[in-house]
Amino acid sequence: MQYSTILGIESSCDDTAASVLINGKIRSNVSASQAVHERYGGVVPELASRAHQENILPVVLEALEKAGVSMQEIDAIAYTKGPGLMGSLLVGINFAKGLGMALDKPLIGVDHLQAHVAALYIEHSPEFPFLCLLVSGGHTMLLLVKEGMDMDIVGSTLDDAAGEAFDKGAKMLGLRYPGGPLIDAFAQKGNAVAFSFPVSRMPALDFSFSGIKTSLLYFLRDHEKRQPGFAHARIADICASYQKAIVDMLLIQFEAGINSLKPRAIALCGGVSMNSELRTRVQKLGADRELPVYIPSFEYCTDNAAMIAVAGQMMLEK
Ligand code: KG4
Numbered sequence: 001m002q003y004s005t006i007l008g009i010e011s012s013c014d015d016t017a018a019s020v021l022i023n024g025k026i027r028s029n030v031s032a033s034q035a036v037h038e039r040y041g042g043v044v045p046e047l048a049s050r051a052h053q054e055n056i057l058p059v060v061l062e063a064l065e066k067a068g069v070s071m072q073e074i075d076a077i078a079y080t081k082g083p084g085l086m087g088s089l090l091v092g093i094n095f096a097k098g099l100g101m102a103l104d105k106p107l108i109g110v111d112h113l114q115a116h117v118a119a120l121y122i123e124h125s126p127e128f129p130f131l132c133l134l135v136s137g138g139h140t141m142l143l144l145v146k147e148g149m150d151m152d153i154v155g156s157t158l159d160d161a162a163g164e165a166f167d168k169g170a171k172m173l174g175l176r177y178p179g180g181p182l183i184d185a186f187a188q189k190g191n192a193v194a195f196s197f198p199v200s201r202m203p204a205l206d207f208s209f210s211g212i213k214t215s216l217l218y219f220l221r222d223h224e225k226r227q228p229g230f231a232h233a234r235i236a237d238i239c240a241s242y243q244k245a246i247v248d249m250l251l252i253q254f255e256a257g258i259n260s261l262k263p264r265a266i267a268l269c270g271g272v273s274m275n276s277e278l279r280t281r282v283q284k285l286g287a288d289r290e291l292p293v294y295i296p297s298f299e300y301c302t303d304n305a306a307m308i309a310v311a312g313q314m315m316l317e318k
């Protein structure tokens, strides 16, 4: 391996993260998440950029210290080049470029979405081709991964991402950002068939989540009119039913993809792959279809720099 020690840097949204990969093993994975956005119900781009600027140096130094390496021992620096919030990305890109220049080390820009797929390689050696459902706060897509970082997008959302359906739904329910984990937690105490939300079926392997979001809005408005305090009183049942509809939509297209593309394995990645119902249903889908299932551990599902380091190394070695 020519590049055995890689520093990964991720700053595309609201997490400032750094990680060190040595000889194929993650030695540190540090992340500073930004609480500043909680009360706004979503990420405020300008506040995110400023927080990245404050966090990036301490986060990188901590990642190096935890891995027990000095800056000079790094062989290459991998950073997220996009997609993401422009101001946030620029903080990571400029930091990586400055460091690379000062240390005279090679740099590699990594696609954030491909890196979410690379997160699977941290703990697994999947069979190829595998069909991967990538679900995050900004993207929802089906990818046919042919080998390593060689993948084709075979389906994607036509409007909102699944993570947005969770976050915006949570906001309507008066829950703080990010709402996905809170809906998941309430759903575990609720009845998923208490209410029914529309499950839209898109052509081919695409997705749409704007309809379900609007239906929650009208559902809450109508019930609150008749029974003030309804949302608060029935929060667990609403969360369970709403989550079920989102997961149903994801699973319908995932299964359609398996039928048409006949992959040798299936996988799940991105922040929404933290969702307990989704993880369980995807495991069951794999078992029913006799296909191996790969899902990252929690720390590699949401945005992290370990996946950037792994993707960067694969690209450099190639
Ligand atoms: O991949 P990620 O960290 O950032 C992006 O690249 O967008 O994904 C963040 C998304 C947020 O929408 C968050 O609400 C969602 O992942 N999320 C969850 C859960 N944990 C995080 N959604 C549903 N259930 C969860 N347990």
Ligand code: ZN
Pocket (backbone or CB within 6 Å): 112, 116, 136, 137, 270, 271, 302, 303
């Ligand atoms: Zn992400």
